[in-house]
Amino acid sequence: MKKIFLLFLLFFAISCPSFAQDYIIGSQDLLKITVYEHPDLTTETRVSEDGKISFPLVGEIDIKNLTARQVEKKIAEKLSGGYITNPQVAVLIQQYMGQRVTIIGEVSKPGQYEITGPTYVLDIISKALGTTQNAGYIITLFRKGSGDNPKLEKLQIDLDRLLRKGELEENIQMKDKDIIFVPKGFFYVYGEVNRPGAYRIEKGLTVKRAVALAGGFNQKAAKKKVEITRRTNDKDVVRDGTLDDTIEIDDVIMVKESLF
Numbered sequence: 001m002k003k004i005f006l007l008f009l010l011f012f013a014i015s016c017p018s019f020a021q022d023y024i025i026g027s028q029d030l031l032k033i034t035v036y037e038h039p040d041l042t043t044e045t046r047v048s049e050d051g052k053i054s055f056p057l058v059g060e061i062d063i064k065n066l067t068a069r070q071v072e073k074k075i076a077e078k079l080s081g082g083y084i085t086n087p088q089v090a091v092l093i094q095q096y097m098g099q100r101v102t103i104i105g106e107v108s109k110p111g112q113y114e115i116t117g118p119t120y121v122l123d124i125i126s127k128a129l130g131t132t133q134n135a136g137y138i139i140t141l142f143r144k145g146s147g148d149n150p151k152l153e154k155l156q157i158d159l160d161r162l163l164r165k166g167e168l169e170e171n172i173q174m175k176d177k178d179i180i181f182v183p184k185g186f187f188y189v190y191g192e193v194n195r196p197g198a199y200r201i202e203k204g205l206t207v208k209r210a211v212a213l214a215g216g217f218n219q220k221a222a223k224k225k226v227e228i229t230r231r232t233n234d235k236d237v238v239r240d241g242t243l244d245d246t247i248e249i250d251d252v253i254m255v256k257e258s259l260f
Contacts, residue, residue, distance in 0.1 A: 023118040024065055026176050027051060028097035031068075033075065036088035044094065057083050068093060093117075101174045103128045105182035106135035119174045121157060125182075131159070136185020136249050137203050143178050160203040187247050189214040191255035192221035201249050208243040210253055217255065225256035 025031070027049045035041045045053045051064025058078040063071045068091040079087040099115040101124055108129035121141065125131065141155040155172060162170035185201040187210060194215030202209075207226055217223055228241040229252040247253070 026099040030095035032092045034090045099176040101178040103180040106132040120171045134184045136183050140181045188252045192218050205247045207245045220257045222256045222258035227254040
């Protein structure tokens, strides 16, 4: 996983354009705002803790959760309301300040990292020196809701789709106070196999492959009698399985003993 991750990071850096226009402006960021042919309106302003700035002629503006391009549009709309005809506004971020994210779990260097510009999930994993060999392929991004929805959001990110298949929609842009959790990715095989125990999960893993990783069936095994225990809604649900069933993280496979 780590080798694939490093190779993909190199590809991502070479093939993707700058994402500065997507950066969400945060509190304490310093902005320089100019209006074409109106040098008297040039302003340097720092974003307040509640996401507001002041600008000549229009006063206080709420720019919380906006990008620089969106701020330009918002100021232009306000200026065009009786002040300037077709204003051309430019917003430059002079300083990135006050934004941090946290990564925990199966990475080489968990901790808190500062956002100093447009930052994505892969950037933070890179700062944490990559995932460990025990990491699962599904990670979770915890994000505080905004506005009228303060509830904590949980975003699932499939590293296999991102790293192996290059599906960049999985590479979510980070926001202030986001938390990335990289869990261990194991399943468990018990019963009539040669090497019962915990094994690292692979995407698309079947019961047949799981049993093979556990050394195969032993002589007592009932090869068609397999139980799968899966945690669902905080309860352990046990069901009969087949060799073609797909395994998920933390599943427990029990191979029964033959009665004959």
